[in-house]
Amino acid sequence: MSQIEEQRLITKIASLYYEEGLKQSEISAQLDLSQSFISRALRRALQEGVVKISVMRLQGLHLELETQLQRRYGVRQVIVVEATEPGNDESIKQAIGSAAAHYLETSLSPQDHIGISSWSSTIRAMVGHLHAQPGKQAAQEVVQLLGGVGHKGAFEATLLTQRLATLLNCPAFLLPSQSIEQSVQSKQRIMQMEEVKEVLQRFDSITLAIVGIGDLEPSQLLRNSGNYYTEDMLRLLAERGAVGDICLRYFDAQGKPVLEEDEEFVVSVALPKLRSIHRVLGLAGGLNKVQAIRGALKGGYLDILITDLDTAQALNH
Numbered sequence: 049m050s051q052i053e054e055q056r057l058i059t060k061i062a063s064l065y066y067e068e069g070l071k072q073s074e075i076s077a078q079l080d081l082s083q084s085f086i087s088r089a090l091r092r093a094l095q096e097g098v099v100k101i102s103v104m105r106l107q108g109l110h111l112e113l114e115t116q117l118q119r120r121y122g123v124r125q126v127i128v129v130e131a132t133e134p135g136n137d138e139s140i141k142q143a144i145g146s147a148a149a150h151y152l153e154t155s156l157s158p159q160d161h162i163g164i165s166s167w168s169s170t171i172r173a174m175v176g177h178l179h180a181q182p183g184k185q186a187a188q189e190v191v192q193l194l195g196g197v198g199h200k201g202a203f204e205a206t207l208l209t210q211r212l213a214t215l216l217n218c219p220a221f222l223l224p225s226q227s228i229e230q231s232v233q234s235k236q237r238i239m240q241m242e243e244v245k246e247v248l249q250r251f252d253s254i255t256l257a258i259v260g261i262g263d264l265e266p267s268q269l270l271r272n273s274g275n276y277y278t279e280d281m282l283r284l285l286a287e288r289g290a291v292g293d294i295c296l297r298y299f300d301a302q303g304k305p306v307l308e309e310d311e312e313f314v315v316s317v318a319l320p321k322l323r324s325i326h327r328v329l330g331l332a333g334g335l336n337k338v339q340a341i342r343g344a345l346k347g348g349y350l351d352i353l354i355t356d357l358d359t360a361q362a363l364n365h
Contacts, residue, residue, distance in 0.1 A: 055098075061086055062093040113360055117353070120364065121345040124327075125352045127151065128360040131333075140333040140356045145173025147354050148258075148331050153179065156186055156216070161253045163193045163317065163325070164212060165295050166205035167227065168260025170331040175208060178215050186216040191250045193257065194295040194316040195225035223247045225315040227296055235313050244315070251317055257325045259349075261332035262293045263340045292340020294319065294330075294349055301339065303347020322349045329354070338362045 061079070064070045065086075072090070076083045093099040110128040117126040129147045133139035152174070156162075165171060190213040196205020206222055213220035224247075225238045238244055264286060288307075289300040295316035298306050305319050322328050328349060332341050333356035342363055344350055355363070 058089045058093050058096075059098055061089045062099045065090055066099055110357060110360065113357075113364060116364055117360060122348075123345060123350055123353060126360070127352070127354040128357055129333075129354065130357050134356070134358055135335075137334055140359075141170045141173045142177075143356060144170050144331050144333050144354050145175075146177045148174040148329065149177035149179075151329070151352070151354065152258075156256070158185055158187060160187045160255045161250070162187050162190045162212070162216070163251065163254040163257040164190055164209055165193050165257075165259040165316075166196050166208050166223075167194055167296075168262075168331065170260050170333070171258060172208055174258070174331060175212050175215070178212070180215050181217055185218050187218045188253075189213070189219050189221060189250070190216065191221045191247060191254060192223040193251070193254075193259070194314075195223045195227045221247050221250055223315065227315065228313045232310060232313060235315060238315060251321060254325050256327045256329065257317070257322060258329045258331070259294045259322075261330055261337060261340050261344050262296075263337055264290050264292065264298075291343045292337070294322065294344060299343050299347050299349075301343050301346070303343045303345070303349065319347065319349060327351050331355075333359045335359060335362060 057079075061075055061081075064075045064078070065072065070078070072083050072086045075081070075086050079086075090099075094101070114126045114128050117128075118124070127147050129143040131139040131143040148171075190209055192205065192209045194205075196209075209222055210220045224241075224243050239248065264282065285298050285306055290298040290306045291301050292299060296314045297312070297316060297319045299319060300306055309318065329352045330341070330344060330350040331354050332344075335358055338359055341353070341355065341359065345353065345363075
């Protein structure tokens with residue numbers, strides 16, 4: 049076959065595939081060529097510039113920044129959203145929550161076992177944006193990763209966990225303890241209770257953990273619940289270099305836990321355990337969270353991060 053005939057055939061195949069929308073099998077039948085020949089011709093069309101593909105970048109998408117952050121921190125996926133009111137905390141949470149709901153609806157498998165940090169207003173925003181899945185069980189279960197009993201804890205944490213399970217048509221397993229017990233000994237006693245042990249054992253089956261990322265100062269949601277450390281403990285955490293937490297497990301700027309397990313009063317999933325979960329989805333935004341998010345990324349606790357544009361840009365510097 050002469051070079052001009054070869055180019056003519058490659059161009060014809062490319063035209064049928066890209067312009068007329070025929071499948072490779074249809075082109076194969078039409079031109080009496082093997083499907084492997086069609087496949088090779090389409091690859092050559094791209095390599096030799098016969099076909100040039102461009103992706104239209106709509107306003108509000110930040111794919112380059114997402115890719116840069118993925119490479120910088122070694123995470124599977126970063127999703128950057130724009131808040132309708134940049135700098136407004138509630139607007140940021142709603143934008144992240146909406147993107148997280150879409151991520152969940154498009155990536156969730158009926159075989160997934162979901163763990164959820166029940167003290168996160170951003171996760172609460174995600175649940176508020178989720179659509180019900182009528183007629184099908186969208187996951188195996190939803191497991192509470194952080195104790196929720198407190199002044200208002202039983203209501204807030206139970207409502208969030210149960211609401212997500214209801215939307216996904218699956219059972220919920222609630223962790224019947226406070227987030228922070230009064231002492232290490234009290235925590236150990238609580239963890240031996242059968243109803244608590246049953247939930248803690250389910251952590252081993254979790255395939256997708258959805259977590260918020262907190263900074264050193266407790267959120268208003270936690271303060272209202274009574275589920276937070278005393279001022280003395282917060283000072284100790286600060287002295288040890290704590291910059292943020294996941295499920296009230298605090299870490300420093302490099303992502304290293306600042307408390308040993310025998311110092312922890314918290315009843316929640318441990319930081320090393322997060323690394324063994326197949327997918328950990330972190331939801332957090334706002335410039336006040338930059339240090340905490342960076343620490344979580346450096347610690348290797350996240351596989352997917354959804355954050356806002358200003359925070360993403362700060363993380364990239």
